[in-house]
Amino acid sequence: MAIQQILNKCLTDWKNISHLDFCMVGANDDIYITTCDKRLPSADVLQEFRESTALCKANANLCLYKIQDGSDSPYLLIVWGSGDSVATIGELAVCQILSLLTAYAEKNDKNTFMQNLLLDTYSQVDAFNRAKKLHIATSVRRAVLLVETKQSSDEHALATIRNIFSARSRDFITSIDDTGIIIVRELQSTDDYEDLRHLAFMLVDMLNTEAMTSAWVSYSNIADDLKNLSNAYREARAALEIGKIFYADKNVFGYNRLGIGRLIYQLPVSVCEMFMEEIFQEESLDSIDEETLITIRTFFENNLNLSETSRQLYVHRNTLVYRFEKLQKKFGLDIRTFEDALTFKLTMMVSDYIKYFRQKS
16 A cells, blocks of 8 residues: 555544644645645745744644654654644644654565565675565575566556565565566565465465466575575576476476576577477478367376376277377377377477577567
């Protein structure tokens, strides 16, 4: 919730309790928040009060207060009313407003610090000094989770995630661009990668049910120190990208569980193209129809088990054999054998990588 919304709620609550009206005025005498439509004091009166050394000024109808939050142009608070209690209520309101502004500024400072830390902007010494100043622990275990919704800039997703982690003051939720939401999760000594995986699946489920949006969630290796968080952020980004390329049927990608996809991702595209030409020569995977692709993927998911694949696809075993023999005739690979099945699986993944690279460039 923005600070203006928080302050507006507070002023409204104070009005309901005290039956007084409140107004916060900005540097140019513009109304920041108000509980009424009463006329402001004249510009000369406000300017004279700003230039004076007094922190409070009262007359028969209202009290004026300076809210000195450290900025060059402090806010003014106007409290309309008469009686001995008005001044006291005004002073209490100023104290509460100052506390809220200070807490919000500190939160923003921490958010900016974490963003710059993830981008590896600070030197190691500078990072530790800034963390100490902001009361952020430097030697605790953390991991970075990256959430990307399939609808860009989804405000409902951000609100849902903030609500999920609302009770965890040591976790950070931020974003660096419009591509995703970053969660820097502080871990207990007993937390491991399985706990991170469960958390990622929980986020996917919650976003689906609460925000009505589909999402991918990736997570990094565990960072034992503050200085390793920039590496963890890069790992989470890489896991998300690799997962979307090679494991499109999944929603959760852990950097420690990327398998062959990680190896292919690190290869030059030119090497991948040479591999495809060597295996298929004049042919292409694009020539395979969707029904056959589904058959191949199901066959691989069932560990090359013809009977189980036949059962799941409601297809006769002989029909599968016919399709695979047709595939063998076209590409020279019999995917019923382990070696050719492995080669074909690799070519499918390499093909996905080449397509992704071409679209990206």
